[in-house]
Amino acid sequence: MTILLELDGLTKAYPGVVANSDVSFKIRAGGVHALLGENGAGKSTLVKTIYGLVKPDRGTMTLKGARYAPVEPRAARASGVAMVFQHFSLFEALSVAENVALGMENPPKLRDLAARIRDVSEEYGLPLDPDRRVGDLSAGERQRVEIIRCLLQDPSLLIMDEPTSVLTPQEVEILFATLRKLSSEGTSILYISHKLEEIRALCDAATILRGGKVVGETDPRQATAAELAEQMVGTKLTAPKAAGGKAGETVLQVNALSMPPASQFGTPLRDVNLTVRAGEVLGIGGVAGNGQDELLAALSGERLTARGAVTLNGADMSRLAPTARRAAGLLTGPEERLGHAAVPDMTLIENAALTGAARKGMLSNGFLNWSKARIFADEIIEKFDVRTPSAQVAARSLSGGNLQKFVIGREVLQDPRVLVVNQPTWGVDALAASAIRQALLDLAGQGAAIVVISQDLDELLEISDRFAALNGGRLGEIVPTNTLTMEKIGLMLGGAHDMEVAHV
Ligand SMILES: Nc1ncnc2c1ncn2[C@@H]1O[C@H](COP(=O)(O)OP(=O)(O)OP(=O)(O)O)[C@@H](O)[C@H]1O
Missing domain, CATH: 3.40.50.300 (P-loop containing nucleotide triphosphate hydrolases)
Structure with missing residues (x-):
């Protein structure tokens, strides 16, 4: 050898x-x-x-x-x-x-x-x-x-x-x-x-x-x-369990959402329609580059859309900027944790304040209360088992999976009415991934509406109540997860809209 x-x-x-x-x-x-x-x-x-x-x-x-x-x-x-x-x-x-x-x-x-x-x-x-x-x-x-x-x-x-x-x-x-x-x-x-x-x-x-x-x-x-x-x-793993509550009234509604691409090579969103009810997890699968980032941007407020395209409990969010949407309870966690979800050179405290300021009561008279930001950062670190010497370190010094736990924890702990996450367990180890999935299910159990965008099909099958595939900026039929077979998922990911599985 x-x-x-x-x-x-x-x-x-x-x-x-x-x-x-x-x-x-x-x-x-x-x-x-x-x-x-x-x-x-x-x-x-x-x-x-x-x-x-x-x-x-x-x-x-x-x-x-x-x-x-x-x-x-x-x-x-x-x-x-x-x-x-x-x-x-x-x-x-x-x-x-x-x-x-x-x-x-x-x-x-x-x-x-x-x-x-x-x-x-x-x-x-x-x-x-x-x-x-x-x-x-x-x-x-x-x-x-x-x-x-x-x-x-x-x-x-x-x-x-x-x-x-x-x-x-x-x-x-x-x-x-x-x-x-x-x-x-x-x-x-x-x-x-x-x-x-x-x-x-x-x-x-x-x-x-x-x-x-x-x-x-x-x-x-x-x-x-x-x-x-x-x-x-060094311990045994357990599969996440849903609280098993009944889905409530519609919280998030997306109506005929079409959006041109941000750049020449981006993906336009084409007539996307979806509803998510309180207590429900909607899984959106698909190959990267099929409109996932664009959908997240349209929901977060990074891109504004036509009036009425995005509503939260019936209130129109479409023309609101990200901070106003956050204040209303519509929270998002993007895929790219370094640079998008977190600022690499800022400390975890600063990063905690970045999206948590409004909902965690850190602002008064336009000033940020840093001790509240620190308490929030420490809470995320503790509850999401983020391994770091302290909250004072720069985000970039965290290992990839630990930063991921931090950015997801930061949104989950803000008590969202709607949480939309893209690739929530990217780079996270098996134990921590099941903890993040459990946290999302618990959040749904408390009545939040959750949208999980992911390329990890096993993840989506494990935690979502309903599933749809995003393909070329179009969202296919939304179906209950428990009716899915791998064959059907394959067809859905391939963009076969509203098509029956061919029986031969
Ligand atoms: N530049 C740095 N400054 C300070 N601490 C660091 C730095 N780089 C890594 N660490 C710390 O060293 C430890 C090991 O991190 P490392 O990134 O090697 O882990 P890992 O096994 O690759 O994790 P992951 O699976 O999450 O990517 C962690 O506690 C991390 O916070």
Whole structure:
């Protein structure tokens, strides 16, 4: 067995937390190696160390038999280490090809690069137009830019941090085919995911981290998902339970909502109609880029719509700005947690005030009461088990899953009448994901109307009372979740509106 990379005693501390503590393991050449652990276990810190973004306090790395200590990502890339991040590091105003060029030491002419991007994207089944502006791409498409950027470097180690959370099941299959192909060509993959079934299907080795330490090494193909999860978190998992209350009167109504796209490449909303009653969870599924962001923007007030298109308890919200909608009880949590849901350089206290000021009574005479903001931030941290040394830290210092818990907790704890969330458990570990789903169900149990937009079908089936698919900006038929079969969902996601499943 040839070893590509050996980690020996890697340790990294941040103020108040030891993110990696004496971490040692080996990655086989051509191996697909999983890195498992709950939110904040230290996975991202470890891969950032391997990619030259974090300098370890102690410990060494050996790559292809030689001492390896990259001082920056450029050095890591020069040694054949590439990484696809959980948060994309792309410039929105630039095209796909320009973004890829920026990551290269000696970029070829843009036209030649565009041709190479087309080739690689076709070879690996990751369709992408090199001339499109990144700002107009969906999350799934942005990830393809990152993956193709890596593949152009011909890496010997490809690190992937939560690569499938923005992908549809079909896209996941394509990605796995790509990764298997790379592995058979001798490329090693270091793979971080909270989706344990995927790990079992893809990976041939796994290292489990808890509290920054290695707590286990296992062959994931030989373990059940439940065993892996229990090793990660040290406790047993339970499925969320609905309170089982009856749905009440209609709270949120969307009437013939049509909206032109925000940009040339966005998705227009076309005649979207829906109602959500008190105590009910409506699940909206669909492939990224089919109008999810636009629907959220129309509901949050970031985009204004025609009069009467969005009503809350019969009152027209359509022309109200986000703050006024929040004050009325219509709350939203967008998909992109860094930059959209939270401001990266602001503290958690400031971020808590950002959307919580009105409903949590933090404002008086136009001034913000910071001690109330701090109390609210602390409440979110406590109730949603956000792992952080304090509320004073910048949002960007939180691990991805912990920030997600924070932004969802911030909305849930404002006692919304309507809560609309997009991808609520993106990057969240199994235990925390079930806690977030439970919190949404509890909120419904207290009489709120909930809309969950998600690409995670299992999630939608688990928590929604009714389900509809968004396709090309059109919302299909809304059906009770308990009448759904996978076959029917497949048709709905494909945009087969009001169609019966063909019986042959
Ligand atoms: N730049 C930083 N400054 C301060 N603390 C940090 C920083 N980066 C990470 N941490 C802390 O180190 C710990 C490990 O975080 P890390 O991001 O490595 O976890 P993770 O396993 O990747 O989590 P997730 O699954 O949520 O992405 C966390 O407690 C986190 O808050």
